[in-house]
Amino acid sequence: MKTPALTLNGISKIYPGTVALDRVSFEVYPGEVHGLIGKNGAGKSTLVGILAGLIEPTEGTISLGGRSFRTLSRVRAKREGVAIVPQEPELILDLSVAENLFLGELPSRKGLLDRKTMRTLAEEVLSAYGTGINAGLLAGDLSLSERQLLLILKSCVVEDAPIVVLDESSAPLSGRDALILRKIVEDLRSRGKAIVYISHHIDELLEICDRMTVLRDGKAVAVRERASLDHASLSELIIGEESSLTGGRSEDTPTPGEEILRVEGLSRWGAFGDISFSLRRGEILGLAGLRGSGRTELLKALAGIDPADEGEIFLRGNSVRFRSPAEALAEGIAYLPEEREKEGLLRSFSIRDNLLLNSFGNVCGGRFISWEKSEERALAVFREVRVKAFSIHQGVDELSGGNRQKVVIGRIMANSPEIYLLDEPTRGVDIGAKKAILSIVSERIRNGAGVIITSPGLDDLIEVCDRILVLSKGGIFREYERKDFSEHRLFLDMQGFGQQERRGGRECQAV
Amino acid sequence: SEKKLTVGLVVKEPTAPYIQAFMKAAEEKAGELGVNLLIRDGEGDSIKIMDIIDTYMAQGIDAFILGGAVDLRALVPGIRRLNEAKIPVAALDTSPEGGIVDFFLSFDLVQSSAKAAELFVEGIKKRNGGTVPAGVVLEILGDKADMFSHACTEGFDSVLSKYPQLEIAQGEGKWNNTDSHAVVSDLLTRFGNGVLGIYVQTPDIMGPGVVAAIEAAGLNAADFGISGICIGPEGIDLIKKGKMLGAVAQPAYDAAALAVQYLVDKLRGNPVPQIGDTVVVEGALWSPAKVIRNPWADDGAFVVLQGPLVPQEVSPDDPRLWENMLTK
Amino acid sequence: MSGSLKLRLALLDNIIWMMLIAFFSVCALSIPAFATWTNLVNILYHTTIMSMLVLAQGFVLMSGNLDLSIDAVLAFAPGVAVLMSVKWFPGLLGSPWTAIVLTLSIGALLGLFNGFCVARLGMNAFMQTLSVSIILRGLVLFFIPLSIFPLDPVYSFIGKARIAQLGNIPAAIPVTFFIFFIFHVLINYTVFGRNYLATGGNARASFVAGINTNRMIILGFMVAGILSAIAGMLTAGRQDSVSNTMGNGMTLLAFAGALLGGTSMSGGKGSAFGMLGGAILLGMFSNALNLLGVKVTLIHAAQGTLIFLAILVDRFRVSLRSSMLRKEQIRTLHREEDRGAEYTVGKPREESV
């Protein structure tokens, strides 16, 4: 029998008010991709954080390569061969791509930085997997997906560690980048590395993992071989008792009402061009596209965050021009940001204050705050989006990644806007919560409001949308009615095969 | 027996050596007379000084000494509160411009500055064959915001106005050597060889910087006839080395000792100097001291102490100079 | 959560007031003249000016910026206002009421300028307010080489007058308390206050969420300007003159007061009462040292040490708080265990970041 590359023994982690892990034991063998699964707040990130020396355990031992530790510092863990891509990955935006890639082990000669070697090595790594990222750029110039890819390459390839932890690394990746990740993981497995893989995507888990450990409320409840699992049984394992997945789109949806938003010839230099479409009340419109296809930029333009250079927006028939999100919000347009840490959350605020961030005025109906009313409203939203926390007065900093996402979604709902611009609302939430969010979108939110939604994968869109626009290189490529939805065709369109119906696009970027 | 008297002293700010002399003299005198002495730092801030006055009054002081201040008008409400409480007040260095100040003990800043300025002009004459040629003289100020500085300039101007051929260029040395060094370097550059002399308001804390700047420019400090008021230990050193022409010695030590003496005398009912008197103490550098009505405050006596010129009137080694008493 | 825990947490969250009370008690027991009515009134009276600056600085900090020009505004606003009303346009603006309005307006305008440059032009707040501060100090020196006095009693009222009906305490004290109360309400009970705090917590996220963050930042600077102008009126009133050295060097201590009072350098946090506590603590330190008769050359070192100890205590609050919560959690778990739940818990340990 092989010896495990790592063993966690009876690990507990107690936070004030929360037991994040309760005597969890966990093993991973070399050459194995070990899935770590569970609902939001089950304790996955805490577990791998302890393994990587980011979090100090309350009790238990960690064994790596035959040695036992009660706690690990990050420096120590790294020396013992643990590489990690954390759930909220961060780069040093002012350093170059190459420097970020080698941070912590910069190539040097006698203490002096060896830039040439670094550049060459970086280009090698970046091109080996066909990422198309330029090593000379600053990290700050990269898109979200590219940044994530960069960190994955750093941990998986550059650090060349025997143990690699990927905490929901596929979440921000769009289509092709997700394939690159898969290829990287395959390589690691074939080279005998031990990989801990966290994800909420059932299909992805089934495809990649060899074994899976299920966490539920901080306890390891099961360890299963891939062979013994299928889609349904895995979902059931994750969700637990409430095994029947409620939610999703019910088929008898009301027919959309009058047009509330129309966009004509909207362009912004460098992002998208000549975009025209309309949205009706009660309609859910999906935006599909690859990384950099311009979905986020388009939504930001509609929300007044980065206003468009050209074109017109008609709201309920009137031409409007928003210079700031405040103006858009006043007209009932709310935007759910894609980057929840940077643009969504206030880390020094409690859950309640985050939920009501821009709706205190609405909720209290004036300039002065009634804390009773606010509390009531916040609690209602808190329950509706099912944040796992013991109180709405807890800081958002103390929440798991998925629960933070739920808080941001709750905030959008607290304001009851007329147009919802939801940029990847289901990112990082577990399958149960995902169903719940999608059902909120398709059942409740759409009543009297219009929704524009994006998602990194197509299945969410296919599930809830009435219509899908495929964006490619900043232009609308094709439009699908619900009856024409086909995953295959949508996918091909996203890649940009066939340009016949192309409208607008990057050619107008020079305007 | 009566209760032990308490005298409260507030100093302008304790970084300068002559303030150290105030504190030392007051302490010694208080010990000698058997009274308590409290000392606080006014941090060059009138509000702070008034805060301390309030605190002193809460503590129940019997007499108050103001050891210099940056702004002489702004602290007047504090002096008035002392007057209302019938607490006698003495002032050193500079006088408050309001309220009743029982004893103001200092040399006359304007007069002393004029005396130093006359020495300064004499020096120019001597270096230029007995005449005052046309040219530039530098006046290195302390701090434009400080009333002390204003009085010095007034005295300096009163003499220099008689020599219209002299152009005065001011520079701010901020009461420290680094800034006086920089500003003198710049002004020497600006006027090239045309500088006839350098007047430094208070060479005790700006002199070494000025001398260093002159020497850094490859020139000889003796050619600039540096003069001013207040000497300080470093000034004494410069005089001995011949790098400073001379300065009016500030009677810092004696003034503080006299302040304690007079206040205690007044409280104990002993005779104190009255306006119109002349105080004479054999062998004291500050004697004879005329006592006149305080021209700045609402009322009170100004005991005008003498400030002799060093080294012209008194040797730099004279043991009666506070500079020599402090560093002994 | 048990009641006693809640109480202890509340005490911890108001640690500045706990420190204040602790320090007060020690002083009251050991320094004779300390706990007298006169001395306590003195402490509060002496704190009024600094507390306005602490509030000004703290308020700007809450929005994630900082203002180094507050002490210069303190001198400039009343200086120029009095000049205008007494010297430049005595006919037009001669009334002391006009002078008061002028003072506050000048403060607000200077704040507007700072805020505009920071929010709209994207200047670095540190550099912006530092350069404005140097310019204003320079102008004050130019305009007011010599003090202007006496002031009209109406103008000097809030700084100087004593209120006979209230045990003869200085008017400045109730005025200060009232202003702090207003800010307490503003910060905690208005939508503006929440939006303002949010801007400091994460400006980008607040902007995206539809808060007019630029306006918040500009208003923050304006408020700081007005508060500094009030501090200037208090100063001028107290000394019954305007002079060019007013407020010199108070800015850094104002920072210290605000931070001690629980404001965060990185924005998004702050309470008016905390800041008041911070200001009073600083005032009490210097009062106690003065009464104690610490040697004058050592008084600064002693004051610095007290401040250092205060931040050390404040620092331990954070660890204490989480350890208290954790203990409580463990207690709950044990109770569950007794009831047959399956948890057992090991020794709690400090968490490192």
Added chain:
Amino acid sequence: MSGSLKLRLALLDNIIWMMLIAFFSVCALSIPAFATWTNLVNILYHTTIMSMLVLAQGFVLMSGNLDLSIDAVLAFAPGVAVLMSVKWFPGLLGSPWTAIVLTLSIGALLGLFNGFCVARLGMNAFMQTLSVSIILRGLVLFFIPLSIFPLDPVYSFIGKARIAQLGNIPAAIPVTFFIFFIFHVLINYTVFGRNYLATGGNARASFVAGINTNRMIILGFMVAGILSAIAGMLTAGRQDSVSNTMGNGMTLLAFAGALLGGTSMSGGKGSAFGMLGGAILLGMFSNALNLLGVKVTLIHAAQGTLIFLAILVDRFRVSLRSSMLRKEQIRTLHREEDRGAEYTVGKPREESV
């Protein structure tokens, strides 16, 4: 990217030197004695002390912290070192070389203390260094009520001596340049430098990447302490004495110099040459105003205005930079069009290909 664009970008990135050259040219043309050898040497000589402080502050800023105690260390380190070697233990530590080593060690120890409290105890850097600064200033006053002079020529060498072989320029100038050069290499060409910058850029990410961020922060403060101690030796040497007012009030201007030189308040950015430029620009401002004969009462206001203008110019660099890059991108697109690439440029068109 075209060569000319690269050049223009490089110029923009060194805007502080561009401003310096521009300001220099204006002064050289309009102020008679300005562009003389002596005056230029003077400017550099006067800048040496401030430039050390700018480097100290800038270096700490790069790691995302700040240090308000640098000017107090400037006075404390040489003060106590000289006291020890001249008064307290003349037998043991009497050599001026020991005094130099002592000075630097005291600077380093004070930095270590600051760094330890900030990195390990999690104290707020502002409060930590502010309180240390107050304490040190207090102790300096206590230990050095009167200046100590003269100093040993070995000790005062770097502050005072002139080097005959180098056209008689003060030793301080080459020493300063050499230190800046060392830091240039340290920051840009060593692994330590990159790790240090990374810590300031994003402490969390650097921590995850396995960098000992606490060590970086502590080292940063220690370096600042040593540089401040060197600044103190330069000051003491120049005035040939140690006195308690040395360095008073220089900290804020050191910030200004560092920020003008391109350092960022939020860390992760900074270049040694930029900081040198910032320090020299500040020195040139005050030199030019002195040479111009600006009235003493207006000199502060003028200096503040110049600083304000400098940050305004610096501010425009950012917009200018992105507009230049944007134009370049358009040009590239045009070129692609000429080559018949699949994208068409110009007015948005309905059809394509």
